Amino acid sequence: xxxxxxxxxxxxHIVYEEQGKPDLLYVDLHLLHExxxxxxxxxxxxxxxxxxxPDLCFATMDHNVPTRNLPTINDPIAKKQITTLEKNCDExxxxxxxxxxxxxxxxxxxxxELGLTQPGKTIVCGDSHTSTHGAFGxxxxxxxxxxxxxxxxxxxxxxxxxxxxxxxxxGKIGFGVTAKDIxxxxxxxxxxxxxxxxxVEYTGDAIRALTMEERMTICNMSIEAGAKxxxxxxxxxxxxxxxxxxxxPEGDSFEExxxxxxxxxxxxxxxxxxxxxxxxxxxxxFVTWGTNPSMGSGISALVPSANDFTNESDKEALKNALxxxxxxxxxxLSSIAIQHVFIGSCTNARLSDxxxxxxxxxxxxxxxxxxxxxxxxxxxxxxxxEEEGLxxxxxxxxxxxxxxxxxxxxxxxxxxxxxxxxxxSTSNRxxxxxxxxxxxxHLMSPAMAAAAAITGHxxxxxxxxxxxx
Amino acid sequence: MKPxxxxxxxxxxxNRKNVDTDQIISKEFLKRIERTGFxxxxxxxxxxQADGVVNKDFVLNDERFKESKILVAHENFGCGxxxxxxPWAILDYGFQVVIAPSFADIFHNNCFKNGIxxxxxxxxxxxxxxxxxxxxxxxxxxxxxxQTVKGxxxxxxxxxxxxxxxxxxxxGWDEISLTFQYEEHIANFEKQHA
Ligand code: SF4
Numbered sequence: 001x002x003x004x005x006x007x008x009x010x011x012x013h014i015v016y017e018e019q020g021k022p023d024l025l026y027v028d029l030h031l032l033h034e035x036x037x038x039x040x041x042x043x044x045x046x047x048x049x050x051x052x053x054p055d056l057c058f059a060t061m062d063h064n065v066p067t068r069n070l071p072t073i074n075d076p077i078a079k080k081q082i083t084t085l086e087k088n089c090d091e092x093x094x095x096x097x098x099x100x101x102x103x104x105x106x107x108x109x110x111x112x113e114l115g116l117t118q119p120g121k122t123i124v125c126g127d128s129h130t131s132t133h134g135a136f137g138x139x140x141x142x143x144x145x146x147x148x149x150x151x152x153x154x155x156x157x158x159x160x161x162x163x164x165x166x167x168x169x170x171g172k173i174g175f176g177v178t179a180k181d182i183x184x185x186x187x188x189x190x191x192x193x194x195x196x197x198x199x200v201e202y203t204g205d206a207i208r209a210l211t212m213e214e215r216m217t218i219c220n221m222s223i224e225a226g227a228k229x230x231x232x233x234x235x236x237x238x239x240x241x242x243x244x245x246x247x248x249p250e251g252d253s254f255e256e257x258x259x260x261x262x263x264x265x266x267x268x269x270x271x272x273x274x275x276x277x278x279x280x281x282x283x284x285x286f287v288t289w290g291t292n293p294s295m296g297s298g299i300s301a302l303v304p305s306a307n308d309f310t311n312e313s314d315k316e317a318l319k320n321a322l323x324x325x326x327x328x329x330x331x332x333l334s335s336i337a338i339q340h341v342f343i344g345s346c347t348n349a350r351l352s353d354x355x356x357x358x359x360x361x362x363x364x365x366x367x368x369x370x371x372x373x374x375x376x377x378x379x380x381x382x383x384x385x386e387e388e389g390l391x392x393x394x395x396x397x398x399x400x401x402x403x404x405x406x407x408x409x410x411x412x413x414x415x416x417x418x419x420x421x422x423x424x425s426t427s428n429r430x431x432x433x434x435x436x437x438x439x440x441x442h443l444m445s446p447a448m449a450a451a452a453a454i455t456g457h458x459x460x461x462x463x464x465x466x467x468x469x
Numbered sequence: 470m471k472p473x474x475x476x477x478x479x480x481x482x483x484n485r486k487n488v489d490t491d492q493i494i495s496k497e498f499l500k501r502i503e504r505t506g507f508x509x510x511x512x513x514x515x516x517x518q519a520d521g522v523v524n525k526d527f528v529l530n531d532e533r534f535k536e537s538k539i540l541v542a543h544e545n546f547g548c549g550x551x552x553x554x555x556p557w558a559i560l561d562y563g564f565q566v567v568i569a570p571s572f573a574d575i576f577h578n579n580c581f582k583n584g585i586x587x588x589x590x591x592x593x594x595x596x597x598x599x600x601x602x603x604x605x606x607x608x609x610x611x612x613x614x615x616q617t618v619k620g621x622x623x624x625x626x627x628x629x630x631x632x633x634x635x636x637x638x639x640x641g642w643d644e645i646s647l648t649f650q651y652e653e654h655i656a657n658f659e660k661q662h663a
Contacts, residue, residue, distance in 0.1 A: 016654045021633050024651055026658050036552065038502035047645070052655075064500065077500040084502050128551040128575060142575055144553035145504075146582035146644075154648045156655055160631065162574075192487055193545040196574060226548060228574050292487050292548075313486055313543060320485075412496045419519055431491040431549060433514050 002267035005233050006164045006199045009139045009264065013122050015156055022158040028121040030151050031107050032059040032094065034085040035412070036126030040149035041088040052155045054093040058116055061085060061099050062106045064412040067375050067402035071099055078413070092152075105378020105404045108132040108346040112216065113380050115245025119234040119261035124151055129346050129428065131222040134231030135215035136238055137264050139199065141229040162228045163273040165198040169206035171280040176462035178356065179214035180348060180426070180445035182206065183221040184286040184296050190276055192294040195227025198273070201266060202232050206280035212241040213352045220347045221428050224293040233265035287333050287458050288430050288443040290321035295430070296443065297333060299460045305329040324432050325440050326420075334458050336442070340423035341372035341453040342435070343399075343446050345409035348426035349377030353446040354385050357426075358393040360450035360464060366398035367456030373400040373415065375407040399453070411436045424452040470584045472641035476565050477610040478538040481528055482602035488542055489549035490576060494558040507554055508561030533606045539566045541598050546587075547576025556583045566611050568618065570595050581634045584641060586613055588628045613639060 016024040030053075037059070044051070051057065064078040073079045082099065089096040097103040103110055108129050111117040119137035124130060126148045133140035147157055167190075169182060200222055207215070215232050222230025232238075239258045242248045249257050284298030295318075297304070303322065306315045306329065322329065327336065343349065343357050354376065366372045374394050376382035382404055385391060391401045408415040409427040411434070417423045419438025426449050427434075430441040442458070451461040498510040515527045523530050540559070546569040547555060556579045559567065567580065568588040580587040588611070590598070601607045601620070610619040613635065618626040637644065 015658045016651050022631075024648070024654065026655070026662075035499050039504045039553075042502070042504075049645070075500070081500050081502060126551060126553075128549065142551040144551055144556075144575060144579035144582060146553060146579065150645050150648065153645050154652075154655060155659075156648060156651075158633075158644065158648070192548065193571060193573070196545070196571060223549075226545065226573055292489065316484075317486060410491075410496050412499065429489075429491070429549060431489045433495055434491055437495070437497075437514055438519055 002270040004164050004201060004266045004270045004272060005137055005231065005264050006139065006201060009120055009122065010161060012120070022160040024156050025122060025159045027124050027151050027155055027157060028056060029111070029116055029123040030057045031111055031123065031125035031130070032057060032148070033063055033107050033125070033127065034061050034081045035063045036145050037088065037148055038081060038084045039145050040126070040152060041092065043149040044092070044152060049153045051092040051094065051152045056155060057094045057152070058111070059085060059089050059094050060097040060104055060107050060110060063406045063410065065099055065405040066413050067405050067407050067415060070403055102379050105380065106346045106349065106406055108220065109350060109377035109381065112136065112212070113245070113378060115242055115248035118242065118248065119238060120264050124157065128223045129220050131227065131230045132216050132220040132346055134219040134222065134229050135212060136242070137231055137234035137261065139229055139231065142223065163198045165195060165200045165227070166272040166275040167200055167202050168204040168275065168277045169202065169280050170204050170277060171206060172209065173206055173280045173283060176285055176447065176465055177283055178445040178447060179210055179217040181283050181286045182280065183218045184288065184293065184443060185283045186278060187221065187225045187294045188286070188296045189278060190225065192224065192292050193226040194276075195222060195225040195230075198227050200225070200227045200230040201272070202230060203266070207232055208235065211352065212237060213350045216350070217347055221293065224428060234261045235265065285448050285461055286444060287448065289325060289327055289333060290318070291324050291430055291432050293428065293430060293443060295321055299333055299448070299458060301333055303327050303329060303331050303333065334460065336422070337369070337457045338424045338442070338452055339370060339421040340417050341370060341449050342375070342408040342423055342425040342427065343373070343449055344375030344377065344407050345427035346377065346406075347428045348446050349375060349381065351381050351384050353426065354381070354390050357446040357450035358390045360447050360461060361397040361399070361454060362393050364397055364454045366453050369456050370453055372398065372453040373402055373408065375402045375415070376404045378404050408435055410434060411439070417441070424449045424458070470582070470641045470643060473565060473584050473586055473638050474613045475611065476538050476586070477608065478536060479534060479606045479608050480539045480541050480598065480602045481534045481537040481564075482599045483528055483540060483542040484599050484603065486543035487545045487548055490547055490552050490555040491549055493547070493555040494552060499552060499554055504557050505561060507558035508563065511558040511562040538564055539568065539609050539611065540564045541568045541595065541602060543595065544570045544592070546572050548573035551575045553579045553583070556580050556585050560585055568595070568598070581637055582644065584638060586611065586638055588618060590618065590626055590628055594626050
């Protein structure tokens with residue numbers, strides 16, 4: 001029978017199944033970071049348990065590391081979390097890319113970079129954006145700390161089989177439109193909880209045309225549509241990306257692995273519980289105006305009005321969001337001025353993201369009212385960008401060039417947007433207070449954030465690009 | 470984990486949809502390495518104004534709901550970050566039951582691991598509860614065994630729950646100990662896939 005990649009991977013990982021119970025699923029790769037793991041390790045210690053497969057775990061520090069003046073970390077509570085992770089990894093024999101390590105970076109950026117992320121794997125992490133790794137054709141999802149403890153001690157999880165959903169993106173994206181715009185458009189069109197209880201497979205010509213880094217941006221934000229995970233069937237693009245990476249097999253074993261990976265792709269004629277479709281050519285560069293990722297529109301649109309909604313609770317949600325964001329119904333998105341630009345996060349801080357922003361700002365200056373920072377997603381991204389001279393492009397334009405980490409995506413370190421100020425951000429969440437208490441976040445692509453940095457307000461990057469040619 | 474079956478208290482009406490875990494527990498409180506002590510930070514930026522003054526309009530600051538163990542909210546409760554600090558804060562504050570039309574998956578899972586009962590009722594039932602609970606304090610009696618939510622004047626709503634998770638909550642099971650009973654299966658799986 002024709003099967004989806006979701007069913008294939010799921011079935012290959014069932015350790016035990018019984019009617020009326022969730023499946024006991026084996027976990028191939030467990031990624032860890034400092035914020036959601038301390039209580040799990042403490043639980044192990046209290047129960048006198050050990051880590052079953054330290055060799056399948058990999059840890060890094062990303063959420064609360066400073067992006068300036070390393071290795072000093074001023075916040076004593078954050079420091080305690082960092083040293084606790086060091087101690088835990090040491091005690092339980094887990095590999096750690098610590099603050100000074102050349103491989104350090106945001107957990108979802110370094111997994112693929114090192115080749116730890118591979119097609120067909122089950123991957124978990126105490127972080128909701130674990131869905132990023134699905135870009136390779138893996139089932140990758142975020143778990144809570146109790147589940148982190150469960151995986152550490154048993155290398156398994158009890159999981160009820162989710163439903164399957166296909167989101168097909170037909171056609172070709174237009175000039176100046178990016179992967180970030182595709183995923184923001186999907187969430188805006190279908191809603192913030194459309195994926196609840198599902199694993200989503202992204203398909204269609206527009207997806208096939210994307211690079212691996214772009215596919216990661218799409219899968220990363222699956223959770224913003226409520227999905228348990230999002231993935232893309234592996235193809236030659238996937239195989240080419242993985243070849244030669246540190247944890248990927250070499251030589252004949254690579255060829256063998258590649259064959260298995262490609263065989264995972266969804267079979268012709270396989271059926272999903274739900275299929276949704278969107279046309280790539282209807283997607284514009286996107287900007288969010290509200291307080292969740294579904295509250296966004298194409299740059300040429302206006303901020304919505306209560307009259308655009310029929311349902312009372314939607315009207316109420318719009319009212320709350322606009323009050324928090326200090327925006328008026330019906331104002332043009334392009335009239336909104338910003339004070340901050342953040343280029344970073346596990347969604348958009350890979351090399352191609354930095355290139356795309358640099359292309360827009362080259363030879364120009366950041367608007368005098370704007371503070372703009374670039375936080376590369378990993379040490380490796382930072383090194384590579386510097387080899388290409390991208391740091392110079394950013395610095396010359398007036399951006400700050402920082403060390404890698406989550407930084408202003410969730411503002412657990414010193415990188416905070418002050419209350420009442422507005423940030424054009426390449427991250428994934430515009431929740432109230434996400435970038436600092438009272439801060440106002442607008443999500444967009446790196447190119448759109450770069451354009452806003454120059455003009456001081458939201459700007460259609462296509463116009464800026466056209467002006468270049 | 471403490472077993473849970475019957476819970477009776479006044480309900481706290483939180484008339485919002487898409488309440489995300491960043492709102493439930495804000496990132497500045499995620500740096501602790503313990504599981505306890507998060508209750509005082511629950512919904513912090515809704516409970517307190519920027520200057521630290523109590524926000525009188527927020528429902529958690531309403532004296533009538535002080536002893537409440539049951540939180541009622543709108544769709545997609547607990548979306549966003551996977552932080553288990555969210556259910557820890559809810560439990561530490563004193564809530565044992567959250568009722569909503571729908572929950573985000575990770576939050577929903579996290580509830581069961583901490584002895585919190587998440588109940589799904591349909592949107593109309595939630596609207597009804599919220600409007601009753603907002604106009605005057607309204608008490609509910611929850612019975613997990615019978616899968617019922619009973620209102621003051623005897624009106625009863627029933628809910629569905631996965632039988633496996635129901636047993637887990639009723640018995641207060643530690644899931645890891647349960648899984649150790651399948652150790653042989655895990656070892657076999659590892660042998661076959663080595
Ligand atoms: S960059 Fe942001 S979304 Fe990504 S892991 Fe870090 S905090 Fe989470």
